[in-house]
Amino acid sequence: MTTPSSARFPLKVRLALHGGTLLVGAFTYLYARLVCTYICALPPHVLLHTVLALSAVHILLREGVFHLAPEPDGRRTQARQAYLLSVATWVVTGFVAFGLHLLWYPTFPFFSHVKLGVGYWLLGGGLVAQVEYLLFEQLQSSTASPAAQLRERLGHRLMEGYVLFTTIPVVVLLLTLARMVGDLHMLGAPQLEVVLDQSMREAMLLAAAITVAALVAALAYGRSLRRDSERLLEAVRRVGGGDLHPHAATSRPDELGLVALGINDMADGLRLRERIREAFGRFVSPQVANEFIEKFARPGRATELGGQRRDVVLLFSDLRDFTPLSESLAPEDLIGVLNGYFGEMVAAIQKHGGMVDKFIGDAVLAVFGLTGGTGNPAESAVAAAREMQQRLEGYNARLAERGLCLRAGIGIHAGEVVAGYLGSAERLEFTVIGHAVNVAARIESHAREPRPSLLFSAEVARRLTGTLEVQEVESVSLKGVAEPMSLFTVPRASGDIQAA
Known part of the structure; x- marks a missing residue:
């Protein structure tokens, strides 16, 4: 035709x-x-x-x-x-x-x-x-x-x-x-x-x-x-200026036309890289996604397992009485409730410079002081924890009409961990491991009535000296810790700290 x-x-x-x-x-x-x-x-x-x-x-x-x-x-x-x-x-x-x-x-x-x-x-x-x-x-x-x-x-x-x-x-x-x-x-x-x-x-x-x-x-x-x-x-x-939709075009069906195609293909590749970065950042911390892409998403760069020793502040949060709640809700409703809860918690953590390391069922592990930034990581972690409590109260107000109420405990500890890629070359996970992580989880397990829902270790309290009023709660024995550990909290009447 x-x-x-x-x-x-x-x-x-x-x-x-x-x-x-x-x-x-x-x-x-x-x-x-x-x-x-x-x-x-x-x-x-x-x-x-x-x-x-x-x-x-x-x-x-x-x-x-x-x-x-x-x-x-x-x-x-x-x-x-x-x-x-x-x-x-x-x-x-x-x-x-x-x-x-x-x-x-x-x-x-x-x-x-x-x-x-x-x-x-x-x-x-x-x-x-x-x-x-x-x-x-x-x-x-x-x-x-x-x-x-x-x-x-x-x-x-x-x-x-x-x-x-x-x-x-x-x-x-x-x-x-x-x-x-x-x-x-x-x-x-x-x-x-x-x-x-x-x-x-x-x-x-x-x-x-x-x-x-x-x-x-x-x-x-x-x-x-x-x-x-x-x-x-x-x-x-x-x-070069960041516009990834250049629409390069020529009137020539020769090598200059191929150059135009190459520019458009390059822009497509950069847009795909940004979409991958954005999507990857939803599964891991955006900072980790950026670091991984910059280090390993280039030709000739093999993925390296292992990690580095880092001094960080760890925040561990977990819902109370989650098992009865999961039994009373349909799976679809349960997922919706958890996603709404995690949305509030992640917003509070990221607002104060924290990195969400992973979700473990209904628990959240966050790390402060790992991805750089200014300010005191201990102050940021406590500020995030207090905002998490405030956001949970607001979220519970929205759940009240459904007859639901969530309660969570938060434990914070500071110490040295190994941060890096764990797994195999075929399946990786970026995480932090070490004794400090376990201690943060043990502290969180004690953040329940009659104790406050926010507890942190003496090391965190030491790093808060002069910036916030802290109150010692009690000395407890933690599983896996040889000596009893003093636990502290922030009085509810204390003013909010402004983390950098």
């Missing part, structure tokens, strides 16, 4: 093409009138009618060819096919001009008929068609597949233009010399001055026409290259 030329080539482009036809017709008229003794003998209006008729033939021929020609079959681009079809119409029109003039005026010398076709063959099909090629390229989609793009080469285009712009003047010169020699043989020596004068005018006219056509084609080609290069540079600048 074919696409009408009105769809493939807008009216503005078709008018520009037909304007080129009229310009070549004007040159043909002037060329025939000035340099051919026999054609000069014809009345001007006769030659004018002939040239206008040939221009109409070329316009109708091109419209018909573009209308009936099928879409490219993949062996060449649409612009290339349109260019070759246009060259074919110029060649056919030149033969029509030659044939009609030979039929109408059989007594004229052979080169008189050739002159009428020279404008359509050499100037139209050879040089003007190169400008038309640029118009066709501007209409061509720049997002064709790489395989299609590679069927056009920048070097081939430059070589093609160079050959045409150097070969055609040579051919014209040879035709001029051949006509001059023929005229000299026919007219004899007495007419030498007349023949030389006509040959000089012919050479000057052809040189001027070819030079102008070559300059127009070169300027158009240079502007096309500059415009496409500026588009690519602008796309690169946009990507």
Whole structure:
């Protein structure tokens, strides 16, 4: 099925093409009138009618060819096919001009008929068609597949233009010399001055026409290259500035088109990386996701297991009486309640610079002081714990209409842990392990009535000295800890601390 030329080539482009036809017709008229003794003998209006008729033939021929020609079959681009079809119409029109003039005026010398076709063959099909090629390229989609793009080469285009712009003047010169020699043989020596004068005018006219056509084609080609290069540079600048939708495009089906495709593919890859980073950050801490992508999501970088010793503050929170609650709710309702609870807790932790390490059933393990930042990690952890309590009260107010009420205990401890990647090369988990983690969990298990729901160790209390009023609760024996440990809390009446 074919696409009408009105769809493939807008009216503005078709008018520009037909304007080129009229310009070549004007040159043909002037060329025939000035340099051919026999054609000069014809009345001007006769030659004018002939040239206008040939221009109409070329316009109708091109419209018909573009209308009936099928879409490219993949062996060449649409612009290339349109260019070759246009060259074919110029060649056919030149033969029509030659044939009609030979039929109408059989007594004229052979080169008189050739002159009428020279404008359509050499100037139209050879040089003007190169400008038309640029118009066709501007209409061509720049997002064709790489395989299609590679069927056009920048070097081939430059070589093609160079050959045409150097070969055609040579051919014209040879035709001029051949006509001059023929005229000299026919007219004899007495007419030498007349023949030389006509040959000089012919050479000057052809040189001027070819030079102008070559300059127009070169300027158009240079502007096309500059415009496409500026588009690519602008796309690169946009990507460098963080805009990952550069929409790089060119009018060229060659290497510059491949560069545009490469820029768009690079932007797609960066957008995918950002989406992966964002999605990854929902399963682990965003800080951990960023670190992992920067360190290991590059070619040649193998994932490294193990970790580093770090001094951190650990917060462990767990719901009370969760088993009876899970038995009384449908699984879908239970998931909804837990997700709402975790949403509040995570918001409080991240607000104060903490990193959620993992969820363990209905429990949350958070780490402070692991991902950098300023301020006292102990202050941040206690501030987060107090906000968690406040948010739980607000969440319970929303659950009250369903007859639900959640209670949680929070334990905080500070100490040295190993933070890093645990598991195997096929399945990893970023976590913190060490005795301090276990102690935080043991402290949390004591944060239940009649004790306060927030407890922390003496080490945390020491790190809070001078910043917040703390109150010792009692000394208890913790499983896995040899010596009894003093536990502290923050009085409810104490003002909120502002963690950095």
